Amino acid sequence: MENKKAGNIHVRFATIDDNDKLLKIERESAQEGNIWLVAFREDFFGRLKYFEEGFIMIAEDAYDIIGCIGVGIEDLIVNGESRKGIYLFGLRTNPKYRLKVARWLKSIIQELQRLLGPTDFDFGYASVKADNVASKKILEHMGFSTTATLDFYACPVRKTRNEKSVFFERELDLETILDLYKPLEKDYDFLLQGTKAFESMVAAGRLRLFKTEGASALVLDTSGEQDFGITRLSKGLRAFQLLAQGTLSPLVRIPRMNERLRSWDVLLFGWDDIRSARKT
Incomplete structure (x- = not known):
């Protein structure tokens, strides 16, 4: 052009x-x-x-x-x-x-x-x-209007031992991923029909499947690809951050300002009961 x-x-x-x-x-x-x-x-x-x-x-x-x-x-x-x-x-x-x-x-x-x-x-x-x-x-x-507001939840890294009852698969093939998504087509919108996105994820080895009895989670490892940092917080959140760094840091990793943060995106999460979901 x-x-x-x-x-x-x-x-x-x-x-x-x-x-x-x-x-x-x-x-x-x-x-x-x-x-x-x-x-x-x-x-x-x-x-x-x-x-x-x-x-x-x-x-x-x-x-x-x-x-x-x-x-x-x-x-x-x-x-x-x-x-x-x-x-x-x-x-x-x-x-x-x-x-x-x-x-x-x-x-x-x-x-x-x-x-x-x-x-x-x-x-x-x-x-x-x-x-x-x-x-x-x-x-x-540009002519766009708000059609929905979605809640996204961030789960901090906890300084605990690994849950022994949780197993995960590091090497997934395209067929396994598509089998997970196929049953969702009738109940959910904005599901990908093509395979390009999943092919790229599989080729890069960025997908993880976590399993425990009664629950499973498909996770996309975006670390190094979509890292981010926090440059400014509202006064209330800044005060909470400083307080948490002093009281919760032994249990939960509290990010610092401008620190480069890695993240994993949970693509699918299913469970039979709350206890199994918490383990996963």
Whole structure:
């Protein structure tokens, strides 16, 4: 795609040569709210491998990147039927150009509309922290509206001995993963219909299956790929953090400010009873 000019703003596909600049912008652009989060990644393009199709678009002015956005295209199961969805992610603005958000965003929206068209997909979606007001306003400007608010739970690392009754499989094949997801298609939305994402996870050896009697959990190890840090906390949470570091640190690992944190994402979690779930 040739550079498109909108005033003095150009929109183009990002290339691997832009990686370092995009990572720098990401690290300087925290996700705001009660907890400010900043990403620590080595490859800005890493998330694209989980989509059937995808690309990163950037807006630049005088050879300096102003902002960027990622686009992932995939087939999803919605209401029991296959739908083509477009997922927008990695929306970042260079802190030096905060006052130009409206301008570069308009340019990218126009280019996306030209590229994708209204008939090439069934819907578009994105996710954002509920208290990240700035990002929500940007998405609203792009025509998005809030359809649901989901709760995500973070479980800290406990300094305890391993539970002997829990077993885990480190090497999983694609067939095993698909067998776990197949029964869910009738009851859950936004399940992947394609296998590209799972193929990438299996190839990288990042999936773990934990099992105990009466419960199981499929986990994606994102450490080193989607690490993050906390750069700022609300006054109440900051006070709790300082208190916890002094009282709970012998039992639970309390992260420090700006510390690089690794995480695992629980993709599937099923149990027969609460006791089994707690063990897993």
